[in-house]
Amino acid sequence: MTTSVRWKTLLPRAAIAVCVTALFLYYGAGFKDEKLQSIAGVIAGVAGTLLGFLITAVALLTAVMDRTLIANMRKTGHYQRLVEDTFTTCTLLLGVVVASIFSLFFESERLHCAFAILVLLCMLGLLYVFEAGRRFSVVIKALS
Structure with missing residues (x-):
């Protein structure tokens, strides 16, 4: 039985995101609603x-398709994987923006549930952003 590369990268990142959400x-639980809504607004802007x-x-990257590296x-299939992982x-990140906007409309207990979903998506998105940034930096350095 083979395991897809996507699952091998998703599962550890999802475990980290679930741990942060549990924390x-x-x-x-002690955060006030106004503070959570303020944080959600900042997260929406950053995402x-x-x-x-x-x-x-x-x-x-698509503009430099004529380069030998690309x-x-x-x-070799690395370009397809880079683009798929970036999408x-x-x-x-789009899910983070949507979740943070939705969390601005909730109050009390529902706000904490919506913010937990936001934290989960945000952590998962950030872990993917770090990997995408690393890959892009390797490509850009090789193009220089």
Whole structure:
């Protein structure tokens, strides 16, 4: 039985995100609603900015398709994986933006549940952003 590469990368990251969410649920019960809504607004801004940067990075990468490095990456399948993982990261960041906007409309107990979902998506998205950033830095350094 084979395990997909996506599952091998997703499962440890999901475990870390679940642990951080559990810590929030355990220690975050004392946060006031206003503070959580303020944090959600900041998270929405940061996630939106990161989403924009990733979309720009993919656009820049497609602009240099004529380079030898990109041609070799396409032949070996690394380019396809880079783009797929970047779109996965973009999807997670979009989920973070949506979850943070929804959490602005809740109060009390529902706010804590919505914020727990936001923390889970945010941690998962950040872990994917770190990997995407590392991959893009390798490609950009090789293009220089």
